[in-house]
Amino acid sequence: MNTKTELQGKANRHLWMQAKGWADMTAAGEPMIIESANGISVTDIEGNTWLDVNGGYSSVNIGYGRKDMADIVKNQMLQLSYYPEQTTTFPNALLAEKLAEITPGTLSRVWPVSGGSEANEIAIRMARAYHVRRGDKGRYKIISRYGSYHGATSGVAWLGRPASLGLDQYEPGPLGMIYASQPNPYSCSFGGKSPSECAILCAQDIENLIIQNDPDTIAAIIGEPITSSLGAVVPGEQYWLIVREICDRYGILLIDDEVVCGFGRTGKMFGIEHFGVTPDIMTLAKGLGSSYVPIGAVIATTQIADAFAGKENIFYAALTAGGHPVSTASALANINIIEQEGLVEASAVKGRYFINRLNNLAVKHPIVGDVRGMGLLVAIELDSKFTIDDKELGDWLVNTFKDNGLLLRTLGSRVIQMSPPLCITEAEIDIIVDALDSTLTKLSSYLSKV
Numbered sequence: 001m002n003t004k005t006e007l008q009g010k011a012n013r014h015l016w017m018q019a020k021g022w023a024d025m026t027a028a029g030e031p032m033i034i035e036s037a038n039g040i041s042v043t044d045i046e047g048n049t050w051l052d053v054n055g056g057y058s059s060v061n062i063g064y065g066r067k068d069m070a071d072i073v074k075n076q077m078l079q080l081s082y083y084p085e086q087t088t089t090f091p092n093a094l095l096a097e098k099l100a101e102i103t104p105g106t107l108s109r110v111w112p113v114s115g116g117s118e119a120n121e122i123a124i125r126m127a128r129a130y131h132v133r134r135g136d137k138g139r140y141k142i143i144s145r146y147g148s149y150h151g152a153t154s155g156v157a158w159l160g161r162p163a164s165l166g167l168d169q170y171e172p173g174p175l176g177m178i179y180a181s182q183p184n185p186y187s188c189s190f191g192g193k194s195p196s197e198c199a200i201l202c203a204q205d206i207e208n209l210i211i212q213n214d215p216d217t218i219a220a221i222i223g224e225p226i227t228s229s230l231g232a233v234v235p236g237e238q239y240w241l242i243v244r245e246i247c248d249r250y251g252i253l254l255i256d257d258e259v260v261c262g263f264g265r266t267g268k269m270f271g272i273e274h275f276g277v278t279p280d281i282m283t284l285a286k287g288l289g290s291s292y293v294p295i296g297a298v299i300a301t302t303q304i305a306d307a308f309a310g311k312e313n314i315f316y317a318a319l320t321a322g323g324h325p326v327s328t329a330s331a332l333a334n335i336n337i338i339e340q341e342g343l344v345e346a347s348a349v350k351g352r353y354f355i356n357r358l359n360n361l362a363v364k365h366p367i368v369g370d371v372r373g374m375g376l377l378v379a380i381e382l383d384s385k386f387t388i389d390d391k392e393l394g395d396w397l398v399n400t401f402k403d404n405g406l407l408l409r410t411l412g413s414r415v416i417q418m419s420p421p422l423c424i425t426e427a428e429i430d431i432i433v434d435a436l437d438s439t440l441t442k443l444s445s446y447l448s449k450v
């Protein structure tokens with residue numbers, strides 16, 4: 001049997017963990033070794049239990065530890081663990097049909113992949129190839145918004161140029177990356193005084209960039225309906241409508257990254273539904289399978305897919321794990337659970353409760369500059385007048401949350417985003433908000449010492 005210290009030793013000697021350094025972890029007696037999980041709670045090897053406030057990577061939508069999911073995975077493995085080239089399977093066909101049914105508009109053709117980065121890579125290739133197939137050959141540029149995150153692989157890492165990826169080390173990036181501003185009403189780059197003013201100014205920024213960069217060379221615009229990478233940034237309600245209209249006017253495709261926002265996270269099945277817009281291509285992962293097994297998907301409208309129909313017109317982007325039947329079977333079961341247990345509606349209701357409680361916290365703690373979000377994608381941003389922008393503060397917050405029973409990472413030092421499993425109870429939300437309350441009280445005395 002491996003003890004905690006032995007496992008930490010093995011991890012620190014051989015494992016290359018995400019966003020953590022082995023030297024720091026060795027010095028701090030880390031990493032934490034999680035052994036089991038249920039609902040929104042996780043338990044470590046010594047039996048200590050925490051609330052996993054962000055449910056994995058904002059990905060465990062139905063909650064941890066469901067036996068029905070384990071049964072589906074086991075049965076699928078026993079019946080058909082994989083499949084021969086150029087064939088498909090029951091769960092692949094059924095999942096494709098299900099996604100076509102629940103996504104908006106004419107989104108109807110599904111390309112299964114194994115995660116969100118792959119989904120966005122494929123979506124971009126699909127968008128570029130779509131234009132070429134129609135004889136519109138010069139369109140290769142992609143517009144994303146600064147600070148967005150769309151994945152870690154070599155192409156999509158450049159979308160949004162997120163600070164966390166340290167892209168300076170990988171220059172030169174791909175050609176044709178254009179960056180627009182985030183429609184963040186709390187800190188609008190163009191001085192918009194209301195969500196609506198900010199939405200209009202930021203949509204205008206996109207149109208200006210299109211004009212400056214030769215409209216006929218732009219293939220697509222990609223964005224999350226609500227930007228999770230900057231902490232649940234909700235644009236003013238006109239933003240996506242105007243962006244959709246701009247896309248149509250210039251023949252540019254709209255790629256909707258629903259990797260985080262999808263499957264009930266924001267209180268609707270898909271985040272874009274809050275804005276009454278249908279994208280040309282939608283990318284899915286995380287909540288699609290609730291992280292029981294890896295899965296992602298790209299879904300395109302009939303119009304996009306039709307450009308790839310017919311002889312000698314096939315879209316080549318095969319991925320061995322794309323459409324793995326165990327993944328697609330588990331995604332189907334996951335979507336059934338979301339629907340049967342009313343988790344989309346639960347996300348809307350619990351999200352309102354969460355936001356109300358956070359708003360009360362903001363009244364009590366002037367250090368809270370902004371409370372925002374939709375459904376169970378919520379965030380608070382600390383006011384830069386009172387805080388310092390350094391890693392130490394971020395680490396202090398993470399450690400203080402841990403002392404209060406929460407596993408909760410910050411985005412930089414000032415944004416605290418929460419995206420728990422959609423099965424969270426009000427009592428669990430109370431525990432999180434009470435822990436935030438005591439952390440914010442301690443924060444004032446911490447800041448007076450640094």
Ligand SMILES: Cc1ncc(COP(=O)(O)O)c(C=O)c1O
Pocket residue numbers: 057114115116117118120149150151152224228229257259260285286
């Ligand atoms: C909005 C968004 N898109 C894409 C990705 C990439 O997904 P994956 O980590 O599954 O490759 C992420 C991951 O965090 C994400 O937040």
